[in-house]
Amino acid sequence: MISTSGADFRRNEAHNRTLVAAFREKQEAARSGRPKRDLDRLAAQGKMTPRQRIEKLIDPGTPFLELSSLAANMAYDGEAPGAGSIVGIGVVSGREAIIRADDPTVKGGAWYPLTIKKIVRALDIAIENRLPLVHLCDSAGGFLPLQSELFPDRFMAGRIFRNQSILSKIGVKQLSLVFGHCTAGGAYIPALSDYSVIVRGTGAVFLGGPPLVKAATGEESSVEELGGADMHTSVSGTCDYPAATEDEAILIGREIVAQWDRPAKWPIQRETAEPPAYDPQELYGILPDDIKKQFDMREIIARIVDGSRFHEYQPNYGSTLVCGFANIWGFKVGIVANNGVLFNDSSLKGGHFIELCDQNNTPLVFLQNITGYMIGRDYERRGITKDGAKMIMAQSCARVPKFTVMCNGSFGAGNYGMCGRAFDARLLFAWPNHQIGVMGGDQAANTLVEVKANQMRRAGEAVDPATLARVRAETLAAYQEQTSAYYSTSELWDDGIIDPLDTRNALGIAISVSLNAPLGDKGYGVFRF
Amino acid sequence: MPLHLTLDGETHAIEIVRRKPRLVLEVDGRRYEVVEDVDQGVGSLVVDGARVAVARAVVEEGPRETCFVRIEGRTHEIGLIDPREETAGRDSSRDEIHAPMPGAVVTVHRRAGEAVARGETVVTIESMKLQTALAAPRDGVLAEVLKSAGDTFDKDAVLARLVPADGD
Numbered sequence: 001m002i003s004t005s006g007a008d009f010r011r012n013e014a015h016n017r018t019l020v021a022a023f024r025e026k027q028e029a030a031r032s033g034r035p036k037r038d039l040d041r042l043a044a045q046g047k048m049t050p051r052q053r054i055e056k057l058i059d060p061g062t063p064f065l066e067l068s069s070l071a072a073n074m075a076y077d078g079e080a081p082g083a084g085s086i087v088g089i090g091v092v093s094g095r096e097a098i099i100r101a102d103d104p105t106v107k108g109g110a111w112y113p114l115t116i117k118k119i120v121r122a123l124d125i126a127i128e129n130r131l132p133l134v135h136l137c138d139s140a141g142g143f144l145p146l147q148s149e150l151f152p153d154r155f156m157a158g159r160i161f162r163n164q165s166i167l168s169k170i171g172v173k174q175l176s177l178v179f180g181h182c183t184a185g186g187a188y189i190p191a192l193s194d195y196s197v198i199v200r201g202t203g204a205v206f207l208g209g210p211p212l213v214k215a216a217t218g219e220e221s222s223v224e225e226l227g228g229a230d231m232h233t234s235v236s237g238t239c240d241y242p243a244a245t246e247d248e249a250i251l252i253g254r255e256i257v258a259q260w261d262r263p264a265k266w267p268i269q270r271e272t273a274e275p276p277a278y279d280p281q282e283l284y285g286i287l288p289d290d291i292k293k294q295f296d297m298r299e300i301i302a303r304i305v306d307g308s309r310f311h312e313y314q315p316n317y318g319s320t321l322v323c324g325f326a327n328i329w330g331f332k333v334g335i336v337a338n339n340g341v342l343f344n345d346s347s348l349k350g351g352h353f354i355e356l357c358d359q360n361n362t363p364l365v366f367l368q369n370i371t372g373y374m375i376g377r378d379y380e381r382r383g384i385t386k387d388g389a390k391m392i393m394a395q396s397c398a399r400v401p402k403f404t405v406m407c408n409g410s411f412g413a414g415n416y417g418m419c420g421r422a423f424d425a426r427l428l429f430a431w432p433n434h435q436i437g438v439m440g441g442d443q444a445a446n447t448l449v450e451v452k453a454n455q456m457r458r459a460g461e462a463v464d465p466a467t468l469a470r471v472r473a474e475t476l477a478a479y480q481e482q483t484s485a486y487y488s489t490s491e492l493w494d495d496g497i498i499d500p501l502d503t504r505n506a507l508g509i510a511i512s513v514s515l516n517a518p519l520g521d522k523g524y525g526v527f528r529f
Numbered sequence: 530m531p532l533h534l535t536l537d538g539e540t541h542a543i544e545i546v547r548r549k550p551r552l553v554l555e556v557d558g559r560r561y562e563v564v565e566d567v568d569q570g571v572g573s574l575v576v577d578g579a580r581v582a583v584a585r586a587v588v589e590e591g592p593r594e595t596c597f598v599r600i601e602g603r604t605h606e607i608g609l610i611d612p613r614e615e616t617a618g619r620d621s622s623r624d625e626i627h628a629p630m631p632g633a634v635v636t637v638h639r640r641a642g643e644a645v646a647r648g649e650t651v652v653t654i655e656s657m658k659l660q661t662a663l664a665a666p667r668d669g670v671l672a673e674v675l676k677s678a679g680d681t682f683d684k685d686a687v688l689a690r691l692v693p694a695d696g697d
Contacts, residue, residue, distance in 0.1 A: 003589050272549060292660045307548070341630065341657045371658040376631060378684065411658065440658045 002299050004282055015289035016433065020499050023432040026486070027069050027497075030081035034105045042104060045202055047179060048246050050086050050101040053136050056250045057099065057177075058090040064099075065089045065509045067427070067495045068121070072114040074481075074490035080106055083114040083492075087122040089509055092134060093258035096513050098126050101136035104180055108140035111186075113149040116157050117492045123163035125495075128426055129401075130263055130516040132173040134253065135189050137203075138180030157185050164192040173260050177253050178203040178229075178239060179246055187227075191238055195256045197249045198239040200229040205238055265515035268361070269332035276504070277308035283500040291409050291435055297322050297337035297367055300407060304504045306330065313353055318346035323353040325362070329508030334360075337367035337407075341374050342414055347387040350417065351394035351527075358398040358522060363511055366404040366425070370414030371440075386528040391417040397524040401514035403507055406430035406485070406494065412439055421493050427510040429503065430494045434485040441479030445472045531555075535608035623666035626689040632656025633681045634688070641673050644694055652676070652688050663688065670694050 003009060031051065042049060048056075058064055065088050072083035084106035089098050100122045102109035111119070126133045142150055142157060151157050167174055176190035178198040182205045190196040190205055198205065206227030213219050213226065225231065232239040241256075243249035280303045288295050302308040305326035312324035320340030326333060334357035336350055357364050373379075373388045395402075395417060404418070404425040415436065419425050437444070452471050456463050481487055489497050498506055531542040546553040552563045566573040566580060574581050584599040596607040636653040639645055645665040652663045652674070665671075669691035676688050 003594070005589060274548075290660075292655065292658060294659060294661050340661065341659060343630075374630060374657065409658070443658065 002282075002286055002296065004285060009285035012287060012289050013285035016284040016287050016500075019432040020284070023497055023499065026073065030070055030073060033081065038105045046246075047104065047138070047202060049105060050103050050136060050138070053177075053179065053246065053250065054086065054088070054090070054099055054101060056247070057134065057136070057253065058092055059094065062091040063505070063509070065506055067125075068118055068489060068492055069496055070486065070489045071118050071492055072112060072490055074487050075114055076112060080112045080115065082106070083112060083118045084109060085111075085115045085118050087118055089131070089513060093254050095132060095257055095260060095262060096516075097132045097134050097257065098122055099134045099136065102139040102180070104138040104140075107143065109138050109180065110140045110143040111150060111157070112143045113146055113156075114490075114492060115143075116150045116160065117155070120155055120159045120163065121492060121495070123160060123167065125427070126167055126172055126174075127163060127170070128424070128517060129513045130170065130172050131513050132257070132260060132263075133167065133175070134257070135174065135176040135193060137176055137178045137182045137186065137189055139183075139186050140181065141183040141186050161185070161188045161192055164189070168192065168194060173257075175253055175256055177249050178205060179249065180204075181209070181223075183207075183209050195241075196239045197241040197243050197252045197256070198229040198232055199243050199246055199249050202246075203229050203249075205232055263516040265512075266361075266518055268363070268511075268515055270330045271306065271327050271332070273327070273330035273508075274306045276303050276305060278302045280304070280501050280504065287408065287431070287433055287500065291433070294340065295369075295408075297339050297369065297407070300367060301326065301335060301337060304328065304507070305335075310335070313356075314349055318343065318349035321346035321350050323349060328365070328504060328511060331508070331511045332362055333365045333507075333511065334362045335365045335367065336418065338370040338414070338418065341371060342388065342391075342417060343374050344379065344382050344384055344387045347373065347384070347391045347417065351387075351391040354391070354394040354398050355524075358394075358400050361400060361519060363401040363403065363514065364395075364398065364419070365507065366402065366419040368404060368406050368410045368415070368418045368420075369408035370411065370418055371409055372412030372414045373417070388413060388417055390527050390529075393525055393527055395419055396423055399520040399522060401426045401511070401517075403510050403514075404428040405503055405507070406434040406436065406488075407500075408433060408435070410434065410436040426514045427506070428494045429496060429498045429506055430485050430488060431500050431503075432485055432497055434488065434497075435483045436485075436488050436493065437479060437483040441476050441483060444479055445475040448472075448475050533610040535606075535610065537605050540610065624669075624691050625687045626651055626663050626666065626691075628654065628682050628684055628686045628688055629661065629663075630656045631681070631683050632661075634676045634678050635660055636678060637674055637676070639671055639674070641671050644668075644670050645691070654682075654688075665691060667691060668694060 054064060067087045069082055072080045082103060084103045086101040086103055100119060125131060164174060174193040176193040176196040178190050178196060180202055182190055184207060187205045187207050204223050204227040210221055210223060210226055213221060229242040233242040241252050243252055283303050286295055286299045301310050305328055310324050310326045320343060322337040322339050324335055326335055336353060354364060373384055402419050402425045421428060449468050449472050452468060453463050485497055488494055531544040534541055534543055541557050544555040546555050554561050554563060561577055564575040566575050572583050574583055581600060586597045588595045598605050598607055632654045634652060635655045639651050645651060647665055647667050649665050650662040651665050654661050654663060672690045672692045674689045676682060
């Protein structure tokens, strides 16, 4: 058991509190740090900020779990805080919904490539969890200088409209509240929503705005004539309800959501929720101040789960992977957590435990702190690769909802076995100390220096130490930037950085919404025994 | 299965009968209802209807913790007996610290001749980008530490040996 008064604990605590404070500061800047000019322009148009709109849309006193609040924080020279888009899960008229808002305080709500990625992710979350969606539309359209990075490919802008169509097909409701312009592709968002409300005077929907129409055909028209609230709600039928003000639009929107049937949740095992017996504040003292230092994941589990009660499965076998059952906000879950490198036995245990949870309809929570599967001659001879493959197979095919928290390191194939981004965790959160990469910076630098030296030898040149030093320095610098949690979340490799203290609440909301989607059929591929 | 606690050296069996709506404990065969009396601040319990003021302190010595509680002006020492560890402290079959995987020694924390308690870190190793603290598997005295900082080793290599302390 960890000592909460030792020097290590206090040093870790100071270190992690500093990290979390820095995260809070960045998050606050991304949420509300805007030039006065942009806020004044919004006010002059009689518009609310997108956060004010969300505040009024959700039920009073209910939480809003914001996702990817620091998307694009390391892209576009920091010009697009939050990727110019706000996404989160909240409660509207008593129904859980995902809310997606354009942010007109960032470049007029223009869609950058990462904005598209964030919107597509929001729609994927809606599909996977059968979660109704409310769009708060106010966007200038695609950010044209970067059109090649946001328009043509499979998961780019077109995917938004494909996903909207699929959502409607599977019966998941969508509502669009049109506060500003929806131009070009953006016009399809309200058009593909089952319900839409448009604000008179400021809201407009058209494939081409007045300047584009003039350029294309010479026709002169006003915004109102071309795509205003009255035209669309009384002539074209593209939008459903006109609203005199933003407040009225939100009121109508809340009434629309109140008409929707409530999704039937599948019956997960539930107990009365109770807080952890161990103080979650102590998480700060448990997480080490150095990514290389080990800590016992059971100490983390004790500060997240109900009553700090954890039924550990196979406590003596494959001890570098901790598996067991617990409840989070009353919901029964199976937890898979790293306590070291994955060996043959820990990989087999992981695969087996995942199958048990799948059989028992128990959602899985993965707590990652993994430097990889063990490498070396002895381990390969014992089949570490095929044992890791079994764990990946079980994890990929399990049909129960999966959730991942990046508690510290996530390196190499361990990321795969532990339900990294590619494995469709319903939601994936990261802590501020998180680092991720195919390998660590030191290892990558050593490997590339070795490769470079071999190249020089093959070419018959002398091995130049200065060149090798440069390769090492460049690799280390690139890795340092790209392995950080901020880079990861900037690129949307996760659904957002969270304060470790918020993990229990975030998982509670995530599990609750995941129960909307019925469990699929059980089945696995071929395990290599 | 009941928990076993020691109170001033004497062992008592405690079973949690139920938690909700109120905590009911069975101590040595007798049931008690325990309610935290929030109005009276931390440390106030109502046991079978009678109010009891309790103060608690934990003292750490190395890897071990001792818990003291003060009730009605008297201080008592409380210990938890972990059934999995009950016999482990003096298990002489665990005299060696083995390498769980190939790697290198980062720090040697204790020298030959020093007494160590079970759970105390003797050597920190690094392997697969991760530092792992290897702890004494039992109470005893370090007979020898076979590796120094920077040395590499294979899986299962013996890194240190323990002998029983005098009097054991």
